[in-house]
Amino acid sequence: MLKGINQWCYPDDTPLELVFKYSRDAGFDAVELNVSMDGIGLAMNTSMEEAKHIREIAEHYGLQLRSISTNLLWKYPLSHYDEKVREQGRNVVEKQIELASYIGADTALVVPGVVNEETTYLDCYTRSQDELRKVLSLAEKQKVHIGIENVWNKFLLSPLEMARYIDEFHSDYMGAYYDVGNTLQFGYPEQWISILGERIRKIHVKDFRLSVGNITGFVPLLAGDVNWKKVLEALKNIGYKDTVTAEIPAYSFGPQYLAEDTAKHLDIMLNQEMVNH
Numbered sequence: 001m002l003k004g005i006n007q008w009c010y011p012d013d014t015p016l017e018l019v020f021k022y023s024r025d026a027g028f029d030a031v032e033l034n035v036s037m038d039g040i041g042l043a044m045n046t047s048m049e050e051a052k053h054i055r056e057i058a059e060h061y062g063l064q065l066r067s068i069s070t071n072l073l074w075k076y077p078l079s080h081y082d083e084k085v086r087e088q089g090r091n092v093v094e095k096q097i098e099l100a101s102y103i104g105a106d107t108a109l110v111v112p113g114v115v116n117e118e119t120t121y122l123d124c125y126t127r128s129q130d131e132l133r134k135v136l137s138l139a140e141k142q143k144v145h146i147g148i149e150n151v152w153n154k155f156l157l158s159p160l161e162m163a164r165y166i167d168e169f170h171s172d173y174m175g176a177y178y179d180v181g182n183t184l185q186f187g188y189p190e191q192w193i194s195i196l197g198e199r200i201r202k203i204h205v206k207d208f209r210l211s212v213g214n215i216t217g218f219v220p221l222l223a224g225d226v227n228w229k230k231v232l233e234a235l236k237n238i239g240y241k242d243t244v245t246a247e248i249p250a251y252s253f254g255p256q257y258l259a260e261d262t263a264k265h266l267d268i269m270l271n272q273e274m275v276n277h
Contacts, residue, residue: 001235003266004030004245006069006204007041010255016041016054018255020061026259027267031063032245033103035070035096042068042099044092051102058103066243067147067177067202068100069109078131079113079124079155086131093135093146101142107201108139109147109177112165115154124155129168139173147177147201150192152215157186159195166199175199179247181206181218184226193234200240204247205269220248221265228269244270 005028010019019041023031033054035042041054058065076089096108113128115121132146139146148156148166156162166174176199180189185208193200207224209217222228235244246266251258 001241001270002029002064002066002243003263003270004028004032004066004243005259005262006032006245006247007034009246009248009250009258009262011250012039014040014255017057017061020058020063022256022259024061024063025256026263028259028263029064030066030243030245031058032067032069032109032243032247033065035068035072035092035099037072042103044072044095046099048098048102051099055103064243065103065105067105067107067109067245068096068103069149069177070096073111074114077111077114077119078128079115079119080127081118081123086127090131090135093132094138097135097139097142097144097146100144106143107145107147107175107177109149109202111151111153112148113153113155121155125165129165132174133169136169136171136174140171143173145173145175145201147175149177149204150179150182152182159187159192162192163196163199175201177202177204179204179206180226180231181208181224184208184210184224185213185217188230189226190230190234193231193238193240197238200238202242203235203240203244205244205266206246206248218249221246221262222268232269 033042072092078089100108113124115124176196178200207219207221207226209224246262
């Protein structure tokens with residue numbers, strides 16, 4: 001498996017070359033970039049030429065760009081009651097797919113929808129599927145997988161349901177972007193991995209303290225209650241060999257030290273001695 005780090009692990013104002021330099025120096029294999037409205041790196045107005053230049057910079061630092069993510073789908077959820085908002089969300093996913101194809105990434109992380117007082121669970125399910133079906137042909141054409149991520153959105157709360165949601169698209173380019181830390185409050189990550197199986201396109205990792213029990217309970221790797229030995233055994237059992245990407249809030253001081261610390265933690269997690277004993 002490859003060690004990856006998300007761009008969000010660095011302060012928002014970190015220049016892209018420093019993101020790549022810190023990541024390379026810490027020993028990462030890949031960086032996951034994020035599509036913003038107008039931030040550093042990939043954005044909604046990034047051209048093909050600009051995206052390909054970013055790919056060249058990453059290659060200069062010896063890094064792979066295997067996936068991209070975005071936080072814009074929280075602002076423009078595919079499940080929203082307003083058709084215009086859903087259209088904006090769909091435009092975000094389409095841009096993710098295009099940018100992924102330009103930089104050589106094979107997966108675009110997608111938060112499928114948000115359940116709240118205005119959007120029922122059933123509405124979230126049907127609306128988000130309807131919108132994703134509209135972009136699926138583009139994903140298939142560009143050979144970019146849509147990775148549905150499990151997040152704290154009150155939606156897809158079990159691995160069986162998530163598997164069903166994905167399977168109903170009947171496409172090899174619809175899969176799961178599984179986040180280990182996000183399910184610990186509601187279940188057992190190793191069970192999610194076993195059930196989702198070959199649907200998993202990419203893996204996010206962070207740790208979580210059950211004693212906190214709310215969204216502030218996320219902590220650095222190895223500092224929480226995730227059973228990493230069982231998680232790694234489950235990944236090995238399904239034959240997963242792609243990126244394991246850390247997604248952890250940036251340090252307020254010395255951003256490069258988070259990269260160094262997280263790389264060491266990933267080395268411990270991925271060490272075969274830990275898995276086999």
